[in-house]
Amino acid sequence: MSRLLSSALLVCATLGLAACETRNIVSSPVVRFDRQVNYGDAKAVELVTNEFGSTDLQMIAEKMVGSLLETGIFQGRPTVTISTVKNKTSEYIDTTNVMNSIQTTLVKSGKVRFVRSINEMQQGVDELQRQNQSGMYKQSSTAKVGKMTAAKYTLEGELTSIVKQSSTTKDVFYKFTLKMIDVEEGTIEWQDEKEIRKSSKR
């Protein structure tokens, strides 16, 4: 009798679960074709190849920002500008991506003020000229020439790599070094580095 009760219970539970599943299946608001595309997690660890990837960029940016914020070097919200970040690896890597991530997080922290970098200056000059020389704007509302705030510090860095391979293994070692230099005095006020090793089977 007890064996019969147990079996009956198991059957009921299975049917109950199956019934729940059928009732809860609904369509999703997507447009799909035969070759499906899915959105992935932008924060996930990318392990497609051992070349420089999104996870490396994110790790470098997070380490550098954390180190800068931790030291308290941004007392009084100084002005900083991005200088060159050299790519000394053999890969094509857009280092402005790394610096953009660093700058975005630092600006959001509210601890530092960034000013236009050398690469961004022309756009600023063009806008000032447009406001002041086109004759289209009220003089009281235009931004005046010669009023920009200069940077107290500049951020410079470089990315290097060491690649070693054997018949079974390929090992890539990246090192990103970032320095914050006082523009007037030329002194290095802060420096840190991030090392990343990626290994793969050949």
Added chain:
Amino acid sequence: MNALKKLLLALTSTLALAAFAQHDPGTPPAVAAKVALRGDANGVRIPEMRVVRRNDILIAQADLYNTVNTDRTVFYRYRWLDSIGSQVGDGESWKQMTLMGQAQQTVKSVAPSSVVTDFRLEMNVELR
């Protein structure tokens, strides 16, 4: 009837246990409360966590200790919260770390802004 009750109890307990992540018994409850563990700990214990506020920024560190002889792959990231428990920022990226057998490593992170007052360590442990 008793046998049936025992079977039901066994089934319910198994399902209940399987539904929740299993922290390593060596992880103190106060630390476990700050860890959002996905899946089982697979022998990785967190004996200590340290939090300090330096220059108005929260800095958190956690010691991860592999209690078994075989290596483990740990995926982790910190989630930063403000005073009411809301997430601050878009979230950190996941990091992958190899924890060798019987080894200890410290994972550290710095909060992205001074409004952060709390954190959680999200992690999952893979068998290598």
